[in-house]
Amino acid sequence: MKILGPCRDGEDVLLHICCAPDASYGVPAMQERFRVTGFFFNPNIHPGEEHARRLHATHRLQDFLPFPLEVGGGGEKEWDEAVRGLEGEPEKGRRCEACIRLRLRRTAETAKTLGIPAFCTVLTVSPKKDAAMVNRVGREEGERAGLLFIEADMKKCDGFRKSVEITKKLGIYRQNYCGCLPSLRYRKQIPR
Ligand code: SF4
Numbered sequence: 001m002k003i004l005g006p007c008r009d010g011e012d013v014l015l016h017i018c019c020a021p022d023a024s025y026g027v028p029a030m031q032e033r034f035r036v037t038g039f040f041f042n043p044n045i046h047p048g049e050e051h052a053r054r055l056h057a058t059h060r061l062q063d064f065l066p067f068p069l070e071v072g073g074g075g076e077k078e079w080d081e082a083v084r085g086l087e088g089e090p091e092k093g094r095r096c097e098a099c100i101r102l103r104l105r106r107t108a109e110t111a112k113t114l115g116i117p118a119f120c121t122v123l124t125v126s127p128k129k130d131a132a133m134v135n136r137v138g139r140e141e142g143e144r145a146g147l148l149f150i151e152a153d154m155k156k157c158d159g160f161r162k163s164v165e166i167t168k169k170l171g172i173y174r175q176n177y178c179g180c181l182p183s184l185r186y187r188k189q190i191p192r
């Protein structure tokens with residue numbers, strides 16, 4: 001993992017978790033330098049059964065790599081509103097920026113409530129995520145909340161390949177689409 005921005009070793013960090021595969025690399029990598037609390041908040045995931053499956057996989061990961069986890073609920077209506085009209089955007093486009101902003105905004109708000117001074121996300125483990133965009137959005141949301149967003153590119157240093165190896169070894173569920181209905185349709189090549 002490559003940390004790109006300012007940070008203090010040993011800092012308490014609220015780490016946004018989108019799924020167990022990305023967390024399988026991102027959590028231990030962050031734990032090498034910070035005191036990590038995970039935060040699962042993903043109103044983008046469709047359908048509800050898939051959301052439950054990914055949350056369950058994250059709890060299973062906790063059995064192997066212990067870390068405290070907060071779970072954020074709700075947000076589906078806000079998510080629908082945030083991405084309305086952007087359904088046809090490609091991955092890494094404007095829909096993804098709105099989706100990531102909503103999740104990082106809630107992460108920052110939750111960090112503030114918990115008295116945690118910094119936050120980050122494991123989203124950049126995925127090669128399908130634009131780390132520059134994720135870090136810019138995180139920085140903006142950090143400034144808005146008055147908290148430090150720790151900028152990172154977790155796919156550097158082979159983060160993605162390592163996450164595949166870890167989940168395979170532990171038998172942790174790996175999804176095959178990003179999460180929202182448009183990404184599921186794209187995966188299945190279903191016309192809108
Ligand atoms: S493709 Fe992924 S990041 Fe983009 S809007 Fe859908 S769930 Fe969010």
